[in-house]
Structure formats: structure tokens, C-alpha cells
């Protein structure tokens with residue numbers, strides 16, 4: 001599921017002409033056809049629909065429907081209420097977001113849960129938690145897709161996590177382009193999570209194929 005993990009919201013599609021929500025759906029459709037293995041709906045920031053919960057929900061449902069057609073897991077970023085109300089497959093939370101315990105208390109069925117990791121201490125503290133399905137590890141490189149990102153950790157951080165014996169599934173994130181995916185896999189990541197590598201790609205089929213290469 002983590003191999004090629006695409007994350008996006010309408011704010012990531014504003015560089016294209018036309019309606020950002022329509023552009024998101026077109027890009028997602030192409031990414032699904034190309035073989036992404038997971039999608040995270042991340043409608044976040046000033047340029048997003050975050051301030052309009054109804055529009056956000058409508059867009060989430062359209063993305064969910066597309067993911068279902070391709071049998072690709074649909075994960076919601078941050079918004080636990082939305083995720084549970086539309087029966088998303090999972091939720092991704094950061095260190096400062098809703099606690100995993102709270103998600104589990106409110107969920108009827110156990111959702112896939114992803115947790116962001118930016119330090120070795122965070123990885124060690126959460127490595128044995130059975131309720132957390134994977135770690136999102138980053139930012140590996142500087143990124144323009146997240147305004148308030150944590151300090152860059154670098155590629156070797158993935159190797160360090162594995163050298164500490166942490167075997168939790170990991171997806172590397174932050175500034176990852178086609179040329180770094182295979183290196184990160186060799187260092188021990190199970191997959192790569194990207195926004196701009198796909199949302200800004202001029203050839204999504206080729207990009208997804210390259211990101212998937214071992």
C-alpha cells in the first residue's frame with residue numbers, strides 16, 4: 001500500500017489553468033490509472049476548501065469514489081470527523097493532531113492509521129504500537145508543498161530508523177522526486193509519498209512508473 005503514495009488537495013492543483021477541484025480529480029484519475037498504491041486527501045491551507053466543510057466533503061467523496069474504482073486505499077489527512085463520516089479507509093495524523101486513542105474511540109471499525117515521524121525519539125516511542133499501521137517519515141528534503149514543515153531529516157534518516165531495529169512500515173515524504181525514490185527504497189523505506197512530483201508532473205504515467213522502481 002505504501003509503495004507510491006500520492007497526497008493532494010485542490011490547493012496543489014492551482015498552477016494549472018481551470019478549476020482546481022476539477023484539476024485534482026483529473027490528476028487523481030491519471031495517477032490511479034498509472035498505478036499509485038494509496039491516496040491521501042489533504043485539503044489544507046489558505047488556498048484550499050478547508051474553510052468550507054460542505055465543499056470539502058463533496059470533493060472528498062468524489063476522490064473516494066475514484067479510489068474505490070481502482071481499489072486503492074483512500075486516507076484522509078487530519079480531519080477525523082470527515083474520515084469516519086465517509087468511511088475512508090484510513091486517517092493520517094501528525095504529532096500535534098488528534099491522538100490515535102481518540103480516533104480509535106470514535107471509530108466503529110479500525111481504520112488504517114498513519115503517524116508522522118520527524119525524530120528518532122518519535123520513532124522509538126511509537127515503534128511497538130500495534131494501532132499505528134505506518135510511519136510517514138520526513139521531510140526528507142526541503143518542500144514547497146507544506147508551509148510549516150518540520151526540520152529536514154535527510155535520506156540517511158531512513159537508514160538510521162532501520163539500524164535501530166524499527167520495523168514499522170515507513171513511507172518517506174518531503175521533496176521526493178523521481179530520482180531519489182529508488183535510493184530511499186534501498187535505504188529501507190517501504191514507499192514514497194509525494195505531492196508535487198505527481199501534481200506538477202507533465203507525464204504522470206512515467207512519473208508513477210519511475211517512483212515505483214526498485
Ligand SMILES: Cc1ncc(COP(=O)(O)OP(=O)(O)O)c(N)n1
Nearest residue numbers: 077078092093094116136137173193
Ligand atoms: C504520509 C504522510 N506523512 C506525513 C504527513 C504530514 O502530516 P502532518 O505532520 O500532520 O502535517 P500535515 O500533512 O497535516 O500538514 C502526511 N500528511 N502524510
Ligand SMILES: Cc1nc(C(=O)O)sc1CCOP(=O)(O)O
Nearest residue numbers: 138139143145174175194195196
Ligand atoms: C504533507 C507533507 N508532510 C511532510 C512531512 O515531512 O511531514 S512534507 C509534506 C509535503 C510533501 O510534498 P512534496 O512531495 O511536494 O514535497
Ligand SMILES: [Mg+2]
Nearest residue numbers: 078093094097
Ligand atoms: Mg496533520
